[in-house]
Amino acid sequence: MDSPNLPIHQRLIQDPHDRTGHLRTDDAWVKKAWAEESTRVLVVAGNRVEPSGDSGVRWRTPSTSPEGIRLLLGDSPEGARFAVLTGQEEAGEGWLDLRGLFPTMLADTTEASLLMHAIGLAEWHRATRFCTRCGGSLEPRAAGHELACAEGHLTFPRTDPAVIMLVTTGDPGTDEERCLLGNHTRWPAPYFSTLAGFVEPGESLEDAVRREVAEEVGVRVGQVDYFGNQPWPLPASLMLGYFARAETTEVRCDEDEIREARWFTRADLASVAESGEVLLPSGVSISRSLVEAWYGGELPGSW
Template sequence: MQHQTPPQQGRPWETQEPVRASVPSTRANHLTDNVLPVRPALVDRGSSERLKPGMVQALIESGNALAMVLAGRKALVQANELVLLDADFLAQSLGEAGVRPEHVIYLGSPLDDDHIAPGTGIVLFVLADALAPGTSGIPKAAEWAGFRDVAAQLDALHTALFVEASAIANWHSTHTHCPRCGARTTVEAGGWVRRCPEDGSEHYPRTDPAIIVTVVGADGRLLLGGGGPVDAKNYSTLAGFVEPGESLEQAVVREIFEEVGVRVTACQYLGSQAWPFPASLMLGFTALTSDVEPRPDGVEVTRARWFNRAELQDAVLQGDVVISSSLSISRSLIEHWYGGVIQDRPAGS
């Protein structure tokens, strides 16, 4: 998610501060500011079509489907793109090689894509093992890659497909049996429902809500924290899971106090990002505090530090601080506070 407000060049962030980098006005982080830009869905998930029994098999046999392939948490990629194979060809090739996919799931149909004809379905083949390229219908030049390894190179549609595929595959891998009676459940609705054959109960894919927050002090500075070794350079927004029976705002207040010991007095929702590694939905907030002395819990957060805008940009450029990559909502939230794009340290410097 890119923040779309351009930085206002040449304006000091505070009149008392020496200008060390070109930074935007402090107004950028005011709570009444715009939320993060909404990214429209790129895939029509076909939530009514997929209810038809046998629709996935029929779609594959129609010859109008492309296959994405996932094994473990890795997808087949080639030349910075997901490999999308003819689904019928892949199904036959796997069959001839005696390979039975763990799951075959309908992901949907891309909307307005330049390369994929309208109405083409995308089917996810989840394999138990990463088959060697050049065997069983897997192209010779393809390779297996995790989301973090390739996400920066993928286009928006392929990123969306990788995220959706990971989310649904992760759910199937950990929700194989009925939580009521322990019977193995069967898959329905193109892979989006599991049903218990014993008691008929239906089970739906699960998403775990987590809040992720920029904590802003009364002076406009941003509080970032990090885990691991106390001298590590990575700093991030603070985050934690929402507990059952808790509102999002209550989760923000509780988590921030637990992790860094500051009391949040107001918070505002800014936007979200699916992060199914394995099953999170990150709900982005900005929050205010009057407290000035962070007390890291020493477990999840081992260090916490206030930054003004110039300090943060300088520290990133100097390599003294590493913040989250531009793939993450953490970066979008930090840049929302900053009021523009934060320049990364040039590669190799």
């Protein structure tokens, strides 16, 4: 059930599906569930899925699904939910990746949860070809949630923690308060977003925020406050959102990653967003939620 007062990134994950993890190793239950008429299957071709005629994605019956790696996504009163992984070449015309589905994902937040699960596992299977301990080939187990080699070594899906932060300076809530947004070297010039980076081994989340900001734009950060989190299976991240208070304001961009970084007051941000001079991230991203939470309302435009 949609709750419009929640930040958009939280609305997207507010109705998680029942993953029924305890049933993944129950081969008899999984086989029986696959044979049920009520079971529905999401076909993932590489990283693309087939949209439905109205909104969301097409769910097939087991009998109309292609061969591939079967993943048990979970169970529900309406029936079990599986995904089948096939090659990218099986994607038909008009099939979309996760980013292409973002505009319609809020129509059914439980379906969005299933999609995140399926795409995350699909990305893991695509990237994990050999055992990291012996180099042997791998076979799926536990309804697609484990991979095992001939030596018995198990490999599990991994999620990499990444911090994403809105850096601010000035008296909070005043017209003079500013936020810092950057344009990555991989993006077109109008695309601006919050800063982000992966957490390194042995590093706290707050220290990762401070290090990444210093490395990317040369700004020293002091206070760091948690905002929220968002799973991001592109390919396997958990985005941990923060507000970070700047102790310095001089910007020195790491030109390998950040082409430009600029400070914006709320009035500045509204003006450039309205004109299209700056395009902000998609409305379903935690980056967008961070910016609009600081701004105090919705902003136009996105990429």
